[in-house]
Amino acid sequence: MAIAVEAARPRGKALVRHRTRRALLLWCFLAPSLAIFLLYRIIPVVWNLVLSFQYWSPLAEAEPAGLDHYEDLLTDDVFWQALWNTLIVIASAPIGIAIALVLALLVNADIRGRDVYRTIIFLSYPLMTVAVAIIWRWMFDERVGLINYVARSLDLIDKPIPFLNSFTWALPSVIVANIWQILGFYMIILLTGLQNIPHELHEAAAIDGAGALHRFWRITLPLLKPSLFLAFVIGMLNSITSFDLVYVMTGGGPGRATEILVTYIYKLAFVQTKFDAAAAVTMVFFVLLLGTAWLANRLAGGNVGAAETE
Amino acid sequence: MQRYPRWPIHLALMLAGFVMLVPFYWVLKTSVSGENIYAYPPSIVPRGAHLFYYVDVWYSIPFARYFLNSVAVSAIAVAGNVVFNAMAGYALSHGFRGKDVVLLLFLSCMMVPFQATIIPAYLITGRLGLLDSWLGLALPQCSTIICIFVFKASFDAVPRSLIDAARIDGLSEWRIIWHIMMPLSKAAIATNVILAFIWSWNNFLWPLIMTRSADMQTLPLGLARFLSYQEDTTGALYAFCIMVLAPGLLLFLLAQKEFIRGLTSGATKG
Numbered sequence: 392m393a394i395a396v397e398a399a400r401p402r403g404k405a406l407v408r409h410r411t412r413r414a415l416l417l418w419c420f421l422a423p424s425l426a427i428f429l430l431y432r433i434i435p436v437v438w439n440l441v442l443s444f445q446y447w448s449p450l451a452e453a454e455p456a457g458l459d460h461y462e463d464l465l466t467d468d469v470f471w472q473a474l475w476n477t478l479i480v481i482a483s484a485p486i487g488i489a490i491a492l493v494l495a496l497l498v499n500a501d502i503r504g505r506d507v508y509r510t511i512i513f514l515s516y517p518l519m520t521v522a523v524a525i526i527w528r529w530m531f532d533e534r535v536g537l538i539n540y541v542a543r544s545l546d547l548i549d550k551p552i553p554f555l556n557s558f559t560w561a562l563p564s565v566i567v568a569n570i571w572q573i574l575g576f577y578m579i580i581l582l583t584g585l586q587n588i589p590h591e592l593h594e595a596a597a598i599d600g601a602g603a604l605h606r607f608w609r610i611t612l613p614l615l616k617p618s619l620f621l622a623f624v625i626g627m628l629n630s631i632t633s634f635d636l637v638y639v640m641t642g643g644g645p646g647r648a649t650e651i652l653v654t655y656i657y658k659l660a661f662v663q664t665k666f667d668a669a670a671a672v673t674m675v676f677f678v679l680l681l682g683t684a685w686l687a688n689r690l691a692g693g694n695v696g697a698a699e700t701e
Numbered sequence: 702m703q704r705y706p707r708w709p710i711h712l713a714l715m716l717a718g719f720v721m722l723v724p725f726y727w728v729l730k731t732s733v734s735g736e737n738i739y740a741y742p743p744s745i746v747p748r749g750a751h752l753f754y755y756v757d758v759w760y761s762i763p764f765a766r767y768f769l770n771s772v773a774v775s776a777i778a779v780a781g782n783v784v785f786n787a788m789a790g791y792a793l794s795h796g797f798r799g800k801d802v803v804l805l806l807f808l809s810c811m812m813v814p815f816q817a818t819i820i821p822a823y824l825i826t827g828r829l830g831l832l833d834s835w836l837g838l839a840l841p842q843c844s845t846i847i848c849i850f851v852f853k854a855s856f857d858a859v860p861r862s863l864i865d866a867a868r869i870d871g872l873s874e875w876r877i878i879w880h881i882m883m884p885l886s887k888a889a890i891a892t893n894v895i896l897a898f899i900w901s902w903n904n905f906l907w908p909l910i911m912t913r914s915a916d917m918q919t920l921p922l923g924l925a926r927f928l929s930y931q932e933d934t935t936g937a938l939y940a941f942c943i944m945v946l947a948p949g950l951l952l953f954l955l956a957q958k959e960f961i962r963g964l965t966s967g968a969t970k971g
Binding site: 413414416417418420421423424425427428430431432433434435436438439442493494497498500502503505508510511512513514515517518519520521522525526527529530534535537540544571574575576579580583628631632634635638639653656657660661666669670673676677680681684 | 707710711713714717718720721722723724725727728731738739740741742743781784785786788789791792793795797798799803806807810812813814815816817818819820821822823824825840841843844846849874878899902903905906909910920921924925928938939942945946949950953954957960961964965
């Protein structure tokens with residue numbers, strides 16, 4: 392077999408030509424994907440950077456703007472509010488991950504029907520976020536929302552809380568919906584991590600007399616570290632980009648209480664047609680994203696890789 | 702293994718399952734409710750259940766048009782993903798000059814979320830003359846890096862001798878992909894199809910930015926538009942919600958394994 396393959400391969404000059412042709416062909420195979428990434432990832436990043444240093448609108452010629460747009464941001468209250476809200480949403484990711492860790496430990500136990508539990512908990516993740524947002528609007532409804540109804544029935548509150556119209560409650564409400572949707576995904580990641588921990592470690596520790604809690608702290612948690620940080624990176628990406636949920640649940644309101652950077656970029660660019668100013672906000676957004684991912688990666692002490700959330 | 706009581710685990714998981722499912726139930730209940738949806742206290746089981754709201758959706762919005770747009774855009778995205786990703790995955794499973802650069806490029810593209818590119822993406826699509834068209838809606842999603850790596854991993858597992866044998870038989874590289882690699886990579890194809898479909902079906906921000914005419918709106922846009930016209934005043938909104946969720950949910954339940962495999966392979970390999 393090997394000899395036949397050798398014989399079939401062209402030699403000398405022909406081999407070189409053959410190799411070049413093969414390489415050319417492989418590049419052709421890559422071309423469509425590369426073109427799409429070039430058009431919708433690479434060029435946009437560069438263009439966005441350039442745009443953020445220009446005065447430009449669809450009807451006007453571009454003029455250099457230096458750092459003007461960035462300086463404007465310093466005094467832009469809405470920008471700071473959106474940045475702060477975005478940070479809060481990112482900071483909420485560990486709450487979801489902690490809940491997901493408990494769930495992952497539970498569905499990892501050797502119990503009947505665990506696949507059904509896994510499916511149910513994961514179910515909300517692949518759903519259309521716009522629909523999820525409408526579902527949660529209804530759950531948080533002031534008059535007949537389930538949450539207000541239960542709280543009132545249990546006498547926890549006297550008056551119904553207008554969750555999504557309240558400056559205090561709107562952002563936490565959006566965060567709850569966000570965690571509800573992504574919880575199952577965290578759980579799957581952590582479950583994969585748990586299943587990669589060798590059984591022998593636990594058994595050996597148990598023989599040595601280590602209790603369950605002790606084993607959790609000393610074996611499970613340290614070995615789960617990469618999965619936990621991966622979950623955090625994904626959660627961060629997810630929460631920083633959760634446009635759909637905010638747009639449909641609150642539209643950024645009341646006031647600017649739930650405005651996040653992505654919704655602000657959208658409004659600046661496509662409602663107020665200030666593309667250049669929006670490009671500057673996008674740069675801040677992008678740097679924030681890379682910075683957090685880099686930090687998480689460093690803390691994880693390894694190459695966690697990236698994830699795509701679309 | 703030592704024995705431990707199972708019922709607390711079941712209890713905790715049932716509670717979690719309840720929290721995950723109850724929002725669906727609440728919306729489903731509202732969508733078939735026969736009474737005023739704002740009656741207080743809200744009923745736990747629907748009273749006088751009927752399907753009036755579902756019929757109402759059909760007549761009050763161009764549901765069929767939205768549905769057609771969503772299906773067409775998703776179909777283009779799925780076809781693009783399967784074909785382009787398979788080609789790219791095949792190229793990456795070979796050694797060639799410049800491969801390192803391509804890999805580096807792909808990995809760095811993964812760190813660019815679509816939300817960070819919306820302004821130039823809109824301008825570029827405008828220059829291409831694709832605003833407000835099915836192709837323009839689908840194009841940014843026609844190839845995904847995670848899915849390329851899913852194909853690459855699957856192709857890497859095909860024995861080299863098989864490919865060499867095919868070459869000796871005079872098969873072109875193109876036919877090797879479609880006649881040898883693809884039939885051996887059914888799981889990778891399934892993962893590609895389901896991920897591409899769900900991403901495209903659920904996509905909201907991009908259609909929101911680039912569709913102009915009412916004729917080009919997809920289901921998520923239609924849903925958001927419906928909400929902004931009607932506010933929360935009618936049960937039809939919730940019927941619409943259920944109608945939009947159903948296809949994605951069904952597909953997920955059918956192909957759960959492929960879906961999760963795709964997500965975790967992308968997540969763990971990077």
